[in-house]
Amino acid sequence: MKTTKIALLTSLLTIALFFSNSKVNAQAKTASASIKGEVKSELILTPTDVDKLPKTSISQKDRTDQEHTYSGVELGLVLKNAGVTLAEELKGENLTKYLLVEASDGYQVIFSLAEIDPAFTSRKIILANRKDDKLLAADEGPFRIIIEGEKRKPRNARQVISLTVKFAN
Amino acid sequence: MNSFAKVITTLIGSFTLLIWVGKLDPAPYPLTYPSNFGNRISIPQNNPTTQAGVYLGRNLFYEPLLSANNKISCGSCHEQKRAFTDGKVFSSGVDGTLTSRNSMALVNLLWARRFFWDGRATGLEAQAAFPLSDPHEMGQALTVSAAKLRQSPKYPILFQKAFGDTAITVNRITMAISQFERTLISADSPYDRYLKNTYKPSPIELEGMRLFNTMPQPRKKIRGADCAHCHGGAKTYLELFHNNGLDEISTDKGIAAITGMDSDHGRFKIPTLRNIALTAPYMHDGRFNSLQQVLDHYSEHLKQKHLSPFLKGSSNKIGGTSLQLSAHEKKAVIAFLNMLTDTTFIHNPEFSNPNHP
Known part of the structure; x- marks a missing residue:
């Protein structure tokens, strides 16, 4: 028994x-992206989370000249939600901070915080989760960086899985 | 010289020798490389590259005592004459079984951060521990290796020179091997000499170089092989992980086995192309015996299901799903790839087995 x-x-x-x-x-x-590094609170964002945030869209052509509309959240807002030093706080040594964007294939690109902060620039950079209203497919998502008016587009990183704020040495 | 002077001279000589062999030798090892390689190198603060550390690491790299059967060293699967590969599809370990992936070239590791075909180890020190203790490779716990080295007459003094005292520890073994591996710099191929304006490529090498660096745009009638997308820059190495369309469903899931993400299925580390003509067979599973087969794959046989996005539709034919290079273009790309063979590197006596000069 x-x-x-x-x-x-x-x-x-x-x-x-x-x-x-x-x-x-x-x-x-x-699929998700982590926001970490020099932040007040680390975040994990899924494409569904981004749908709940204020959305912005940017249209751009692919390499076959087809136009697509990408929508998502402004990168500045994502960083603000994580407590990154933007706007009034973006001065002094904080101006030596940068954002490292990493994709699942190991691809990396960086932006200075001032490039992203809407208090500094009117140029939009978005963390897109949708293309032509549909969630990004696995070969482009979960997120893609889309930069308004960027002439060359290698910083439009696909398959973004992490955003890390760092100090330059 | 009278006998008193001989005794004094001998005593002074012995004393000097004693100090010399017993002292920490912190002289840095000069890591020299072309400026176009860039300085994004990885050396941990606690493991600077010193001459004594590199010499110890070189001895350990070729030391069969680090294997369970005292017959296999790192150098067994990483032979200098093959740019530190072994020419086999898979390598044999101490237990007679085969490794699950092809032996990777050890070239310009100073600029690498993630190691193995699936990038599972960050940093050379972490990498070195895997093959040493893997039961299908060298198969010996690092603590056992340390104990065996303590019994060897030559190692306590080499550790003292490298690290300041005779303690032989697990960490010091991997640190010294890593120091040696960081010195394996290949920067004297015909391509390097071309970049320094001291080598004039043949017309077919130049054509191959152009194809290598050009993205195909059939609508603009621009032909290319776009190899540089993943193998670009002076080092012909970018730290990326891709599915290059070998199989629709890969039996080896690559980094997906670690991340669990379907989008990582069949993704593997993009290897350096330095000395690529010496490192056959190719791919993580050594399926291709020749560069011709590799070019045929990219030109005609890319499997689409999990193919990395940038390779989808990358073709010299409108609507094509593979590169569609001509036979002559493939020959030209291979001619360029042969420009990456660095005979200085494979014959550098500083990289050879110190016990078999």
Whole structure:
């Protein structure tokens, strides 16, 4: 009887562990971007989270000259929500901070904070989660950087998974 | 010289030798490289590259005592004459089994930050621990390696010179090997000499170089192979991870096995093309025996399902799904790739086995 109880308990524990691991794995597979580094609070953003924020859109042509409308949140707002030193705080040594954007393929680009801060510039840079109203496909998302009026576009990083604010050395 | 003078001279000589061999030798190892390689190098603050550290690391790199059967060293799968690869599809470990991936070239690691085909190790020190202790590679716990080295007559003094005392620790083993690996700089190929205006490429090499660096734009009648997209710059190395269309469904999931992300399926580290003509077979699973086969793959056989986005539609034909290079263009690209062979590097005596000069 005792053996049966132990066996039952072990089975229940195994099942519970299996489901808890499945949950962890499922969470790990949700595409998202982390906002970290010189921030007051680290954030994890999913494409659904971005839909709940004020949206902005930018149209641009792809390499086959097809025009697409990308929509998402202004990068400045994302950083503001994470408590990055922008606007009145963006002075002195804070002007030596930069944003490192990293994609899942290892691609990296940087922006100075002043390039992103709407208090400094009227040029929009967005963290796009949608293209022509549809969530970005896996080969472009979860997020793509879109820069208004950028003549050459290698900084329009695809598959963005992290935004890290750092001090220049 | 009378006998008293001989005794004094011998004593002074012995004393000097004793101080010399027993002292920490902090002389930095000069890491020299062309300015166009850039200075985005990775050397941890706690492991500066010193002459004594590099010499110790070189000895350890070729030391079979670091393997469970005392027969395999790092140099077994990373032979200098093959730009530190082994010419095999997969390498044999101490237990006789084969590795699951192809041995990677050890070239210009000073500029690398993530290691292995799946980038799982950050920094050379972390990387070095894997093959040493993997049961299918050298198969020996680092603590056992440290114990074996303590019994060897030559190592305590080499550790003292490198680190200030004779302690042989796990960390010091990987630190010294990393110091040696950072010195493996290849920067004297015909391509380097061309960049310094001391080598005149042949017409076909120049054509290959142009194709290598050009993105195809068939609508503008611009032909290219766009290799530089991932292998660009003077180092022909960018630290990127891509799916290059080898399989629709890859049996080896690459970095997806670590991240769990479907978008990472079949993604592997983009290797340097330095000395690429010496490092066959190619790809993470060594499936291609020749550069011709590699060019044929990019030209005609890219599998689309998980292909990295920049490769989708990259073609010399409007609507094409692979590069569609001509036979002559492939020959030209291969001619350029051969310009990346650095014979100075593969014959540099500072990189060779110190026990077999």
